[in-house]
Amino acid sequence: MQEGTLTSKHRSLGDHSIKTQTVMRSLYYYTLNPDDNFPENAIRCGEHRDWGTITFLIQDMIGGLEVKTTDGQWISAVPIENAILLNSEQLMEYWTGGHFRAALHRVKIITEGREAHNPRQSLVYFISPDGDANIFPVVPTLPEKEVYFRKFNNRPVNAYDHFQRQLEASTQY
Ligand SMILES: O=C(O)CCC(=O)C(=O)O
Numbered sequence: 001m002q003e004g005t006l007t008s009k010h011r012s013l014g015d016h017s018i019k020t021q022t023v024m025r026s027l028y029y030y031t032l033n034p035d036d037n038f039p040e041n042a043i044r045c046g047e048h049r050d051w052g053t054i055t056f057l058i059q060d061m062i063g064g065l066e067v068k069t070t071d072g073q074w075i076s077a078v079p080i081e082n083a084i085l086l087n088s089e090q091l092m093e094y095w096t097g098g099h100f101r102a103a104l105h106r107v108k109i110i111t112e113g114r115e116a117h118n119p120r121q122s123l124v125y126f127i128s129p130d131g132d133a134n135i136f137p138v139v140p141t142l143p144e145k146e147v148y149f150r151k152f153n154n155r156p157v158n159a160y161d162h163f164q165r166q167l168e169a170s171t172q173y
């Protein structure tokens with residue numbers, strides 16, 4: 001990626017008059033009733049890939065966040081004190097021709113052990129390109145990503161349109 005490519009599409013980080021979907025979210029997962037019987041693998045946040053460029057995620061020590069590996073296994077993103085977890089998002093993945101993979105992730109309910117049924121707090125900072133940014137791979141696409149990227153029709157993806165499409169696909173009411 002040529003120097004300045006990322007900053008040229010994230011002018012909004014320094015200029016708040018520029019529209020963007022960059023947002024910080026505080027997620028509080030409330031205490032669970034231990035008398036409730038949750039099914040195996042019950043989830044608190046369904047599996048998804050984040051939509052924009054890069055995510056900074058801070059979580060408490062409760063646990064439950066899981067990431068899917070390339071061979072299809074869910075592995076725990078074990079909480080590490082004072083750590084910030086970095087996650088590549090969908091537009092970053094497209095931008096880098098699939099080299100920076102946007103991993104599927106989810107938050108599972110912890111039903112056993114010391115942290116079972118406890119509330120959980122995470123703080124998530126989603127950086128998105130400026131709304132008017134058009135994103136296109138800067139290097140050749142990885143062959144294994146070609147089918148997945150067909151949804152983008154081999155065209156630049158406008159960041160605002162992408163956000164709206166994802167919102168529509170994930171919101172029912
Ligand atoms: O709460 C978490 O740890 C993850 C939340 C998440 O993945 C999201 O809001 O996109």
Ligand SMILES: [Fe+2]
Binds near residue numbers: 048
């Ligand atoms: Fe996420």
